[in-house]
Amino acid sequence: MTEHSKKIGDPLLKVDNISLGFGGVQALSNISFEIREHEILAIIGPNGAGKTSMLNVINGFYHPQQGTITFRGEVRRAMRPYIAARQGIARTFQNVALFKGMSTLDNIMTGRNLRMQSNFFWQILHYGPARREEIEHRRRVEEIIDFLEIQAIRRVPVGKLPYGLQKRVELARALAMEPELLLLDEPMAGMNVEEKEDMSRFILDVNEQFGTTIALIEHDMGVVMDISDRVVVLDYGRKLADGTPDEVRGNQGVIDAYLGVPHE
Amino acid sequence: MLYREAGQFKTSYEADQAVFPIRQDRWVIAVVLIVALAAVPLVIEDYWTNAVMLPFLVYALAALGLNILVGYCGQISLGTGGFMAVGAFAAFKLTTMFPGMNLIAVLLLSGLVTAGVGVVFGLPSLRIKGFYLAVATLAAQFFLVWLFNKVEWFYNYNATGQITMPPREIFGFLVTGPAAKPAVKYLFALSFVIVFAVVAKNLVRGRIGRMWMSIRDMDIAAELIGVRPLHSKLSAFAVSSFYIGVAGGLLFTVWLGAAEVTEAFGIDKSFLVLFMVIIGGLGSVLGSFLGAGFLVLMPILLKNFMVGGLGISPVVAKHVEITTMGVLIILFLIVEPHGLARLWQITKEKLRLWPFPY
Ligand SMILES: Nc1ncnc2c1ncn2[C@@H]1O[C@H](COP(=O)(O)OP(=O)(O)O)[C@@H](O)[C@H]1O
Ligand SMILES: [Mg+2]
Numbered sequence: 001m002t003e004h005s006k007k008i009g010d011p012l013l014k015v016d017n018i019s020l021g022f023g024g025v026q027a028l029s030n031i032s033f034e035i036r037e038h039e040i041l042a043i044i045g046p047n048g049a050g051k052t053s054m055l056n057v058i059n060g061f062y063h064p065q066q067g068t069i070t071f072r073g074e075v076r077r078a079m080r081p082y083i084a085a086r087q088g089i090a091r092t093f094q095n096v097a098l099f100k101g102m103s104t105l106d107n108i109m110t111g112r113n114l115r116m117q118s119n120f121f122w123q124i125l126h127y128g129p130a131r132r133e134e135i136e137h138r139r140r141v142e143e144i145i146d147f148l149e150i151q152a153i154r155r156v157p158v159g160k161l162p163y164g165l166q167k168r169v170e171l172a173r174a175l176a177m178e179p180e181l182l183l184l185d186e187p188m189a190g191m192n193v194e195e196k197e198d199m200s201r202f203i204l205d206v207n208e209q210f211g212t213t214i215a216l217i218e219h220d221m222g223v224v225m226d227i228s229d230r231v232v233v234l235d236y237g238r239k240l241a242d243g244t245p246d247e248v249r250g251n252q253g254v255i256d257a258y259l260g261v262p263h264e
Numbered sequence: 265m266l267y268r269e270a271g272q273f274k275t276s277y278e279a280d281q282a283v284f285p286i287r288q289d290r291w292v293i294a295v296v297l298i299v300a301l302a303a304v305p306l307v308i309e310d311y312w313t314n315a316v317m318l319p320f321l322v323y324a325l326a327a328l329g330l331n332i333l334v335g336y337c338g339q340i341s342l343g344t345g346g347f348m349a350v351g352a353f354a355a356f357k358l359t360t361m362f363p364g365m366n367l368i369a370v371l372l373l374s375g376l377v378t379a380g381v382g383v384v385f386g387l388p389s390l391r392i393k394g395f396y397l398a399v400a401t402l403a404a405q406f407f408l409v410w411l412f413n414k415v416e417w418f419y420n421y422n423a424t425g426q427i428t429m430p431p432r433e434i435f436g437f438l439v440t441g442p443a444a445k446p447a448v449k450y451l452f453a454l455s456f457v458i459v460f461a462v463v464a465k466n467l468v469r470g471r472i473g474r475m476w477m478s479i480r481d482m483d484i485a486a487e488l489i490g491v492r493p494l495h496s497k498l499s500a501f502a503v504s505s506f507y508i509g510v511a512g513g514l515l516f517t518v519w520l521g522a523a524e525v526t527e528a529f530g531i532d533k534s535f536l537v538l539f540m541v542i543i544g545g546l547g548s549v550l551g552s553f554l555g556a557g558f559l560v561l562m563p564i565l566l567k568n569f570m571v572g573g574l575g576i577s578p579v580v581a582k583h584v585e586i587t588t589m590g591v592l593i594i595l596f597l598i599v600e601p602h603g604l605a606r607l608w609q610i611t612k613e614k615l616r617l618w619p620f621p622y
Contacts, residue, residue: 059488085490099481101547102474110474114490118471126466131281134470138277177489 090179111176329507338480346408348512378509386501545603
């Protein structure tokens with residue numbers, strides 16, 4: 001258990017009665033939970049439980065058939081993903097989704113694009129505001145690069161990086177957006193123990209130093225119990241449990257789901 | 265401590281983000297520019313201007329434009345010939361409708377018109393990708409050529425269907441028409457190409473370039489970090505078509521002085537420019553020049569070698585030339601799919617390790 005000195009606040013995002021189906025498959029049924037300001041919320045559950053779908057609904061990539069999402073007091077059903085980005089929701093993917101032909105630096109710089117203002121005219125000249133802006137954002141990006149300890153791979157096209165580092169660059173790109181809410185889809189999948197420890201530390205640091213609210217999907221129960229403030233358990237598109245790691249660990253339904261008790 | 269770091273940051277990032285961070289690169293560019301601007305005009309004559317330099321400059325500009333769309337934004341297009349035709353016919357209509365208009369203004373406006381047309385034909389890219397987009401742009405190619413053939417207004421109702429460029433001056437120098445001096449035509453086209461190359465370089469190394477490349481590499485992730493696909497793709501179509509339109513305008517006004525749409529802007533031109541981009545290097549400004557240089561120069565060298573050197577008849581030589589070019593292109597794609605620009609980069613990296621290079 002970690003001692004968080006931060007203060008967990010009011011709900012930042014509320015999911016109400018969300019249902020999402022694909023043809024015959026009901027990926028999510030009547031899901032409700034909340035993500036509170038400054039907390040780390042883990043979403044767990046077996047494969048196909050609907051965890052990724054849940055994140056996709058939150059940042060507007062999937063549009064639910066039913067239910068609402070309230071972000072910072074604003075109620076919505078669906079939106080375009082880039083609007084979610086504008087509102088401060090960043091995201092990483094289960095299967096790394098980096099810009100493969102671009103360097104680490106350019107990938108992370110793209111995360112700053114939203115904050116860049118200079119118009120087409122200055123961009124053409126690469127002068128004045130455009131140049132100042134480029135340097136100013138480069139400085140922020142270098143801070144993130146230092147923070148995640150990826151200085152050595154700045155210039156490397158990300159397609160050439162090993163998987164573990166790609167995951168880290170993807171986190172860097174999301175951090176570059178300075179999001180209020182950060183959604184991480186299996187940030188440690190496929191990593192060895194050491195890499196997992198590094199990643200856990202980065203996630204905790206982001207949460208503590210920047211106060212970023214984080215919702216993450218993770219399979220490694222050790223990691224989940226270690227770093228999260230609360231846990232939501234999904235199974236077959238339904239919510240099984242919702243509470244502190246200790247509460248969830250003791251929940252009979254969760255134990256059954258994880259021990260593979262057959263569903264009737 | 266903090267202060268020192270801050271100062272260091274500033275100087276290093278500025279230097280780091282310069283167009284050519286490496287001093288030797290700057291030297292090469294300077295030498296090339298001096299030769300191109302000062303030495304070449306002194307020696308250039310008709311044959312070299314019309315057979316080598318103007319085609320090279322016009323196609324380098326078109327390749328640059330297509331590379332922005334295909335190489336940077338990842339949207340395929342087979343409509344280059346058609347878009348060049350838009351630029352040429354816009355230049356013709358503007359010149360004949362407003363005889364007093366400055367040629368530079370004519371060409372830039374022709375670029376704008378082509379940008380507009382490009383955006384319209386780029387609209388399908390919001391829904392379709394890859395092969396299907398290629399087919400849609402192919403349709404644009406055929407439609408545009410058909411349009412400029414069919415609607416007589418575009419060629420001022422003359423009987424031949426040809427458009428002809430009247431003489432025009434810039435700063436007192438004749439740039440178009442049969443009496444224009446080769447060196448003047450060359451320098452005029454070269455100035456356009458230099459300015460457009462600098463602009464392209466500026467665009468691709470900043471926010472807009474990253475926006476295009478993010479759409480090219482992973483459009484879903486791009487959208488989730490706030491890139492608008494519609495805005496990105498259409499701006500790439502617009503900028504790309506602007507370049508291609510100006511290239512078409514230059515082709516008609518300065519290089520050929522006259523054009524017939526089917527012959528000058530057919531589907532073969534679309535493929536030619538696409539080959540230039542692929543052979544030169546997708547997503548590389550330098551590559552656009554290398555690709556254009558290769559595909560303009562190679563056929564001439566081959567022909568001179570076969571006809572002049574081996575005494576083969578011109579007709580046979582033409583066939584051999586086409587076949588050889590095809591084989592070369594295929595070989596190239598197998599050996600170095602990243603193009604001439606990558607070969608150049610590899611050579612430079614090797615040079616850096618060389619014992620006493622500088
Ligand atoms: N785009 C889609 N089209 C069809 N079915 C989908 C789609 N996305 C998810 N699903 C289905 O929804 C269910 C939940 O998937 P997912 O959210 O990826 O689960 P998890 O991330 O928990 O492993 C699965 O049965 C999956 O096949
Ligand atoms: Mg998943």
